Amino acid sequence: MIEILREDVVEGAKALLGGTLVRGPMRARIVETEAYHFDDPGCHAYGRAKMKNMALWSAPGNSYVYFTYGNHWMLNVVALDEGLAAAVLIRAAEPLAGLDQMRANRGVDDVRQLLSGPGKLAKAFGIDAKFNDRPLFGRQELFIIPPEVPIPHVEVGPRIGIAVGKGHETPWRFVDADRLEWISRPLPPHLRRTRA
DNA sequence: CTAGTGATCCGCT
DNA sequence: GCGGATCACTAGA
Numbered sequence: 001m002i003e004i005l006r007e008d009v010v011e012g013a014k015a016l017l018g019g020t021l022v023r024g025p026m027r028a029r030i031v032e033t034e035a036y037h038f039d040d041p042g043c044h045a046y047g048r049a050k051m052k053n054m055a056l057w058s059a060p061g062n063s064y065v066y067f068t069y070g071n072h073w074m075l076n077v078v079a080l081d082e083g084l085a086a087a088v089l090i091r092a093a094e095p096l097a098g099l100d101q102m103r104a105n106r107g108v109d110d111v112r113q114l115l116s117g118p119g120k121l122a123k124a125f126g127i128d129a130k131f132n133d134r135p136l137f138g139r140q141e142l143f144i145i146p147p148e149v150p151i152p153h154v155e156v157g158p159r160i161g162i163a164v165g166k167g168h169e170t171p172w173r174f175v176d177a178d179r180l181e182w183i184s185r186p187l188p189p190h191l192r193r194t195r196a
Numbered sequence: 197c198t199a200g201t202g203a204t205c206c207g208c209t
Numbered sequence: 210g211c212g213g214a215t216c217a218c219t220a221g222a
Contacts, residue, residue, distance in 0.1 A: 034217070036217075042217070043217090044217080066203095066217090067202080067203065067204095068201095068202090068203085068204095068215095068216050068217070068218070069200085069201060069202085069216060069218045069219080070200070070201020070202040070203080070216090070218095071200080071201050071202080071218070071219070072201090072217095072218050072219075074217065074218085076217085087217095089217055091217085117218070117219070118217070118218075119218050119219060120218090120219075159217070160217070160218095161216085161217050161218070162217065163215090163216085184218095
């Protein structure tokens with residue numbers, strides 16, 4: 001997995017689908033990701049290094065966690081693309097285990113609401129600044145188990161929440177086509193199907 | 197649909 | 210050093 005992330009952030013974003021995010025009793029299957037890379041105005045690594053995004057230059061496979069909109073933490077996996085800083089945003093997951101812990105952290109009961117968005121997922125897993133810039137593969141307090149085999153069907157769409165003029169059309173949002181009920185929001189009508 | 201939230205950034209004193 | 214704009218979102222009408 002780290003080898004893929006080091007090579008190509010788009011491939012990395014697809015390869016992370018089907019992976020398992022783990023913390024304590026909590027386990028969840030990653031069903032939605034987005035890719036961001038250095039040359040893309042929507043990427044936090046665009047322009048020059050800033051205080052909050054130092055982790056983007058740490059190492060492929062590390063976490064990049066940041067805070068936005070006054071409320072929300074986001075979990076990213078650091079990657080490289082042609083040697084330049086890049087990242088994969090983990091946007092949604094299917095709860096597998098430790099649901100009671102997730103419910104307690106989120107303050108909601110509905111299983112569909114636990115992890116169906118990047119801010120929700122981070123809150124359910126109790127992810128905050130202390131998880132920034134840490135390895136995510138291998139056993140840690142928070143880690144990701146890569147999928148044993150790539151998932152069979154990936155659907156693609158434009159990324160969410162990117163302002164006009166900042167790469168909003170770039171189709172770098174990837175979802176597990178067989179688990180659409182767990183994604184953060186529906187894909188727009190015309191989508192392309194590709195292989196993982 | 198819109199309000200809320202607060203750290204960070206950038207351009208100007 | 211200051212202040213407004215921005216922001217990879219969510220909850221609730």
